[in-house]
Amino acid sequence: MGSLTQKVSAQEITNPKGLYDPRVHGYSHVATVPANSILVFVAGQAGTDSEGQLSKDFRTQVSFTFKNLATALKSKGLELHHIAKLTTLVVNYNAEKHKILIEEGKKFWPDEKFPVNTLIPVSGLALDGMLIEIDATAAGEVIKQANRG
Numbered sequence: 001m002g003s004l005t006q007k008v009s010a011q012e013i014t015n016p017k018g019l020y021d022p023r024v025h026g027y028s029h030v031a032t033v034p035a036n037s038i039l040v041f042v043a044g045q046a047g048t049d050s051e052g053q054l055s056k057d058f059r060t061q062v063s064f065t066f067k068n069l070a071t072a073l074k075s076k077g078l079e080l081h082h083i084a085k086l087t088t089l090v091v092n093y094n095a096e097k098h099k100i101l102i103e104e105g106k107k108f109w110p111d112e113k114f115p116v117n118t119l120i121p122v123s124g125l126a127l128d129g130m131l132i133e134i135d136a137t138a139a140g141e142v143i144k145q146a147n148r149g
Helices: 058-074 095-108
Strands: 003-008 012-014 030-032 037-046 083-091 116-122 132-145
Touching (some): 037 058, 058 132, 083 095
Antiparallel strands (some): 003 132, 037 132, 083 132
């Protein structure tokens, strides 16, 4: 009997003609995930360092949030470019925070193949001082491998 392992999927990120180009805002319109994929759901990650400490600086929290997502995905053999869908919660959202999100996002998606993203302004999050939280859905392909034994 074979065992199941993960392999990177061939998901597709697109921005169809007839819709404006959302990449200037750091997201894409459509993510297509093949039927043979497993989905990896990552709980909302905050901008905490490895000790659980929050910076008061929004940009620092955004950077740590993306790094924390990357760490969670790496535990399943995936990377940030395997994310199909994000949900981003931002406390006291404004144009400056939007600009920072785009700038930091481009560091992690320099090819601008951004995941689909829903940004939701909120008045507060789970922890005092928490300014951002992002959850993710990523895709990995399931392949069968023969047991060697």
